[in-house]
Amino acid sequence: MSVAEVATLNARSAKTRQGRQPVAQVVVEAELLQASEPDEPATIAPYVRSLGENVYKVKRVLSGKLEDTEIIVLQWVVLGGQPLASSEREEGQIYRLELESADSHPELAGEHRSTDIFEPVMNVYYDVNL
Known part of the structure; x- marks a missing residue:
């Protein structure tokens, strides 16, 4: 590219x-109610990253506003072909989540997702802390 094109x-x-x-x-702060089983990195090729879909029950809102009590949260479980610690979260445990509406992240539409969740009536959020 030329300097003019870059400018x-x-x-x-x-x-x-x-x-x-x-x-x-x-x-x-939310309790993990249902965790999707993450796909193995080798099985999602040629993808090298994957989002897990998990169901949480909101226990306490620390900042911002949220009316929902149960939500689906998208969280990275595989990046660079490697599983992340987030793929090993345990049901029944409380986690601190920093959330934005998944609708505000159209860039996630084409990403691979690991999901066992079939709750179409829940709102979907993206955990921006991972």
């Missing part, structure tokens, strides 16, 4: 970001 792309990107509003974030 043009940078200016376009800056203009796009200019009008964005910050995404609402909520921090909660």
Whole structure:
């Protein structure tokens, strides 16, 4: 790329970001009710990362606003072809989660997901702390 092309792309990107509003974030303590079994990294190839879908019961809102009492949370369980500690979370345990609406993260739409959850009526959030 030429210097002029890079400058043009940078200016376009800056203009796009200019009008964005910050995404609402909520921090909660929540009990893991149902954890999806993460797929093995070898079985998801050519993907090298995967999101797990887990059901949590909100115990306490630490900051922000959240009306839901039970939610589905997307959490990274595989990155760079390696399982993460988040893939070993235990049901019944309380975790601190930093959440944003999954609708605010369209970039996640094409990501591989490990899911055993079939609760279409629950709102879905993305754990931005992982």
